[in-house]
Amino acid sequence: MxxxxxAAPDTLxxxxxxxxxxxxxxxxGITHIVDTPVPEILETLAVEPLSxxxxxxxxxxxxDLVDADPLALAVRLDELAAVGLVERLCAI
Structure with missing residues (x-):
């Protein structure tokens, strides 16, 4: 999983x-201009790593998200990982 x-709080x-x-x-050295749900994702993942x-x-x-789409979240996490705002960890 x-x-x-x-990313580390001191890098953002x-x-x-x-x-x-x-x-x-x-x-x-890049500034990203983002919209919802990116700030919410970063805020939530700053507390603890999650699947x-x-x-x-x-x-x-x-x-209070309604109709949350797992596929859309997976795509967004891939994008955020690609630019270094989110890190992937392997859990045992």
Whole structure:
């Protein structure tokens, strides 16, 4: 099972800007302009590493998400991992 966690807090600077959020990733020097649910994903994964199903359940509960799509979350986690905002961990 794969667990995911947000990049180390000292490597991210997260700034809400109206409906969007800016995420500066110090390790890459890139500022990402993101929308919901990315800030919520990063906030949730900053607390503890979670599997995709557990993350989806936590997001649905914490942020009152309706019709949460597991496939869409998996795609988003892949995108976030590819740019270094989320790390994949292997759990035993």
């Amino acid at each position: 794969t667990l995911y966690r947000a 600077r997260i700034v809400p800007l109206d409906a969007l959020t800016l995420v500066y990733h110090r390790a890459s 995709a199903p557990d993350l989806l359940a936590r997001l649905a509960k914490t942020f």
